[in-house]
Amino acid sequence: MFxxxxxxxxxxxxxxxxxxxxxxxxxxxIDPPAxxxxxxxxxxxxxxxxxxxxxxxxxxxxxxxxxxxxxxRFCLHSGIDLGAVREAIEDYQESGRLRxxxxxxxxxxxxxxxWPGGGFLRKGLELPLxxxxxxxxxxxxxxxxxxxxxxxxxxxxxxxxxxRLHFDRAAADLAPNQAARLAVVLPSPLRWSPSRxxxxxxxxxATIQGRSSQLAFEQMGCFN
Numbered sequence: 001m002f003x004x005x006x007x008x009x010x011x012x013x014x015x016x017x018x019x020x021x022x023x024x025x026x027x028x029x030i031d032p033p034a035x036x037x038x039x040x041x042x043x044x045x046x047x048x049x050x051x052x053x054x055x056x057x058x059x060x061x062x063x064x065x066x067x068x069x070x071x072x073r074f075c076l077h078s079g080i081d082l083g084a085v086r087e088a089i090e091d092y093q094e095s096g097r098l099r100x101x102x103x104x105x106x107x108x109x110x111x112x113x114x115w116p117g118g119g120f121l122r123k124g125l126e127l128p129l130x131x132x133x134x135x136x137x138x139x140x141x142x143x144x145x146x147x148x149x150x151x152x153x154x155x156x157x158x159x160x161x162x163x164r165l166h167f168d169r170a171a172a173d174l175a176p177n178q179a180a181r182l183a184v185v186l187p188s189p190l191r192w193s194p195s196r197x198x199x200x201x202x203x204x205x206a207t208i209q210g211r212s213s214q215l216a217f218e219q220m221g222c223f224n
Contacts, residue, residue: 019113020129023112024132024133024136025136028136028137028141031145031148032112032149035111035149035157036111036113036114036115037111038050041151041154041155042155046155048155048157049155049161049165050157050158050161051158051160051164052149052158053148053160053172054144055140055143055147055223057170057171058144058147059171059174060224061175061176061180061209062159062174062179062182062183063143063147063220063223064213064215064220065179065182065208065209066104066146066147066182066183066186067104067143067215067219067220067223068212068215069184069208070103070104070107070183070186071102071105072211072219073103073219074103074104074105074139074143074219074222075139075218075221075223076219077134078134079103079105079130079132079133079134080103080105080106080131081101081103084101102126103130104143105130105133105134105142106127107146107150108142108145108146108149109126112145112149113125113129114126139222139223140222140223143223148160150186150189151189151190152165152189152194153165153166153189153190154190159174159182162194163178163182165195166178166194166195167194177206178194179209179212180206180208180212181194181195181197181201181202182194183205183208184201184205185201
């Protein structure tokens with residue numbers, strides 16, 4: 001019985017590794033038909049809105065706002081921001097709370113290949129996947145795919161679907177303040193709305209819009 005269980009576990013692990021390897025190769029050029037989170041939302045009864053587009057069809061203000069809000073060192077690290085990881089570990093040792101140190105690449109790895117939620121196991125799997133993505137894909141493709149599969153509301157995935165739902169326009173036509181509001185709600189897209197922003201969201205969006213305009217060339221040269 002134990003040997004059969006062990007064999008099943010090994011088969012499952014091998015299948016998972018093949019899925020990751022195939023995705024690392026295929027998604028360099030093609031958009032995923034769906035992601036694990038899309039499947040979860042569908043099981044929860046949500047209608048999935050997902051319309052991937054090229055990065056050139058996503059307004060530059062949104063690209064800059066997302067980098068400014070989520071990972072200002074996106075162009076400067078290799079998938080993992082070691083400085084942010086060290087700070088998170090120090091905070092955990094002092095407070096016992098595990099705070100996020102996720103880069104855009106790590107979030108992409110989670111969205112493409114893993115499951116939502118926290119925990120050391122998922123975080124441990126994110127790290128090698130993020131390193132592999134950064135090694136195999138150009139930064140421009142990483143940002144493009146991240147913006148195309150990020151969740152922006154119940155069942156709403158990607159900048160194009162989000163722009164059309166929240167602002168009734170294409171992602172290419174987003175104004176800077178709309179882009180900033182979309183970037184702000186990324187950490188909690190089921191609780192916050194870019195089209196019905198609270199006072200906090202509006203204040204935070206103004207801050208992100210300012211940071212976007214102050215990004216140095218080395219912070220955005222890898223995808224511009």
